[in-house]
Amino acid sequence: MMQFFAANQALFDFFLLSLGFAYSQQIVLRAGVFSVATVGFVAIGAYFAGYLVTQSGLDGYSAIAAGTLVAGAVGFLLSVPLSRLRGVFQAIATLAFVEIVLNALYYLEPYTGGAMGMNRIPKLVHSWHLLIAVAAVIYVVWAIGRSGIGRAWDALRQDETVAACLGVSIRKYHTLAFVLSGAIGGMFGAMQGLYFYTITPEQFGFAMVVSVLTTIVLGGRSTLFGPIVGAVILAVLPEIARPLAENRLFLHGAILLAVIVFIPDGVGDVLVRKLRRRRAPEAVLTGEQNHGVS
Amino acid sequence: MIMQQILNGVASGAVYALFALGFSLIFGVQKILNLAHGGVFMAGAFVSFYAVAAGAPFVLAVALAMIVSGLVSVVIDLVAIRPLRKRSHDIEYAAIVSTLGIDMMLISLAQQVSNTQVLRFPFGTFPIQFYEILGLRISLLQLVIFALVIAIAGGLGWYLYRTSFGRQIRAVAERPSTASLLGVNPSAVYFQTFFIAGALAGLTGVLIGLSFNSIHFLMGEPYMLKAFVVVVIGGLGSLTGAVVASLMLGVLQALTVAYLPTGVSDILIYAILFLVLLVQPNGLFGAAGVAAGVGRK
Numbered sequence: 001m002m003q004f005f006a007a008n009q010a011l012f013d014f015f016l017l018s019l020g021f022a023y024s025q026q027i028v029l030r031a032g033v034f035s036v037a038t039v040g041f042v043a044i045g046a047y048f049a050g051y052l053v054t055q056s057g058l059d060g061y062s063a064i065a066a067g068t069l070v071a072g073a074v075g076f077l078l079s080v081p082l083s084r085l086r087g088v089f090q091a092i093a094t095l096a097f098v099e100i101v102l103n104a105l106y107y108l109e110p111y112t113g114g115a116m117g118m119n120r121i122p123k124l125v126h127s128w129h130l131l132i133a134v135a136a137v138i139y140v141v142w143a144i145g146r147s148g149i150g151r152a153w154d155a156l157r158q159d160e161t162v163a164a165c166l167g168v169s170i171r172k173y174h175t176l177a178f179v180l181s182g183a184i185g186g187m188f189g190a191m192q193g194l195y196f197y198t199i200t201p202e203q204f205g206f207a208m209v210v211s212v213l214t215t216i217v218l219g220g221r222s223t224l225f226g227p228i229v230g231a232v233i234l235a236v237l238p239e240i241a242r243p244l245a246e247n248r249l250f251l252h253g254a255i256l257l258a259v260i261v262f263i264p265d266g267v268g269d270v271l272v273r274k275l276r277r278r279r280a281p282e283a284v285l286t287g288e289q290n291h292g293v294s
Numbered sequence: 295m296i297m298q299q300i301l302n303g304v305a306s307g308a309v310y311a312l313f314a315l316g317f318s319l320i321f322g323v324q325k326i327l328n329l330a331h332g333g334v335f336m337a338g339a340f341v342s343f344y345a346v347a348a349g350a351p352f353v354l355a356v357a358l359a360m361i362v363s364g365l366v367s368v369v370i371d372l373v374a375i376r377p378l379r380k381r382s383h384d385i386e387y388a389a390i391v392s393t394l395g396i397d398m399m400l401i402s403l404a405q406q407v408s409n410t411q412v413l414r415f416p417f418g419t420f421p422i423q424f425y426e427i428l429g430l431r432i433s434l435l436q437l438v439i440f441a442l443v444i445a446i447a448g449g450l451g452w453y454l455y456r457t458s459f460g461r462q463i464r465a466v467a468e469r470p471s472t473a474s475l476l477g478v479n480p481s482a483v484y485f486q487t488f489f490i491a492g493a494l495a496g497l498t499g500v501l502i503g504l505s506f507n508s509i510h511f512l513m514g515e516p517y518m519l520k521a522f523v524v525v526v527i528g529g530l531g532s533l534t535g536a537v538v539a540s541l542m543l544g545v546l547q548a549l550t551v552a553y554l555p556t557g558v559s560d561i562l563i564y565a566i567l568f569l570v571l572l573v574q575p576n577g578l579f580g581a582a583g584v585a586a587g588v589g590r591k
Contacts, residue, residue, distance in 0.1 A: 034387055084572065085575055087387075088321075088326075088327045088386055089526070089530075089571060089575060091327065092522045092567075092571075093571050095522065096519070096568060097564075099564050100560075100561055100564045100565065100568075103560045103564070107555075107558065210394060210398055213394070217391050247402055247406075249398050249401060250398065250399055250403070253394075253395040253396065253397065253401075253402060254395065255395070256392065256394055256398065257373070257374060260392045261374070261392060264378075264381070264388060
């Protein structure tokens with residue numbers, strides 16, 4: 001067991017990082033916001049923490065906390081224009097946000113290093129840090145999911161008008177989802193920055209937007225297990241077959257297309273639903289299976 | 295000097311317009327965001343390059359590029375949109391994901407075909423000539439682009455608003471179920487709109503490949519993002535808006551690139567996109583029907 005673990009440590013850490021990004025993405029999708037801003041939050045967190053550690057000599061924990069706070073605050077600011085929009089307009093606006101962040105990273109060369117990126121960042125984050133962070137995020141997402149907030153998000157996702165009629169404040173819950181998504185994204189971004197020694201703007205481009213989105217589409221948007229299932233499959237698939245690793249982009253594209261056409265709710269969500277149904281055949285289920293994709 | 299910049303800006307804006315027209319047409323009819331439009335655009339450029347490289351005359355290469363990219367676009371409709379439509383009416387989210395998937399596949403294929411290299415048209419594919427009009431330098435290519443944009447935008451307007459086919463398209467855009475009660479086949483209309491949009495994207499790909507003399511597998515991405523800006527400012531689904539906003543964007547870009555430090559241009563453009571979304575989410579020419587969700591309390 002330990003041997004297997006040691007041999008695949010890089011893969012495991014990669015899995016943990018992508019799981020963190022996936023939860024940041026899932027939390028907004030769960031609230032019915034079609035945002036792809038996660039990558040922007042991740043970039044902000046990574047650069048902020050990297051700058052604090054290399055230039056201000058801050059310790060790792062404070063840098064990660066700072067990255068989390070800043071990205072959460074950006075999420076709050078972003079939610080102001082976004083809460084006025086819906087559907088495709090949110091998707092466009094958040095893509096533009098990612099693009100603004102990217103261009104700002106290139107432009108602010110004195111602070112970010114421009115296209116060369118930020119180098120010689122000390123490695124302050126190790127596997128166990130990532131493991132604790134993932135566990136904490138899963139706990140938070142689980143606890144929120146069981147509370148009234150989680151139910152409000154589910155209601156908003158399934159039918160916004162009905163939810164609003166029942167007294168669920170759309171703006172409040174969307175803002176909350178954005179702040180949480182920003183904080184989680186920023187935290188794992190900061191950890192990524194302090195893990196890989198170097199960060200460059202091109203890491204946070206369109207390819208990453210796609211890969212984060214693929215994880216959630218594949219795993220599922222509404223359950224706690226969705227991101228785990230998605231991240232496991234995406235981390236393991238390229239290891240099984242070399243050609244898949246060389247064509248990661250094609251693989252992601254094909255998965256996006258095939259899953260949304262054939263398993264629109266995602267593998268993880270479908271599995272969870274099947275298990276629940278087996279355990280409680282007479283129970284009233286979530287009622288989402290008739291909804292398809294909405 | 296500033297007039298010359300504005301002229302160049304209008305020229306690049308005209309190319310954006312060709313690209314955005316197809317994108318906006320699909321949104322107007324199907325109410326979906328076709329994220330694979332950038333991939334189709336790139337496919338057009340690739341087809342024309344390989345046709346020219348194989349010795350075909352340039353005009354034939356352009357025609358071939360338009361037909362092939364039109365067909366690619368139709369395949370996107372068949373593979374990525376139609377299965378979703380069968381299942382549910384509200385396919386906004388699903389269509390974004392599935393067309394994004396197709397886009398990734400197209401990009402990956404192009405990367406393998408071109409071995410990640412930048413392709414260039416052989417010298418003399420298109421005559422490089424400059425004319426002086428009122429003290430402004432204008433190239434033959436720019437003149438051709440202006441003529442094409444005027445002809446295509448006019449032709450598309452005529453097709454949509456003056457012919458029976460156009461009436462069918464508008465009926466389906468209004469409400470597919472009612473249109474089919476009246477004997478219009480929505481599938482045929484989708485086929486048409488996707489083909490037209492794809493062919494326009496392919497043509498744009500060739501023109502961009504010529505203007506910058508570089509064709510590569512990632513060329514679609516920046517145009518896709520610019521098309522978002524254009525359709526949001528112009529109003530999603532509005533063809534007039536798409537043309538006007540494209541020209542504005544082209545001029546703005548030319549001026550900011552010329553007079554502001556490098557790198558500011560794109561930040562400014564996307565910031566304007568945010569601003570427009572904030573104050574006028576339906577865009578300057580957006581129909582009230584395409585509600586962006588303003589005033590939600």
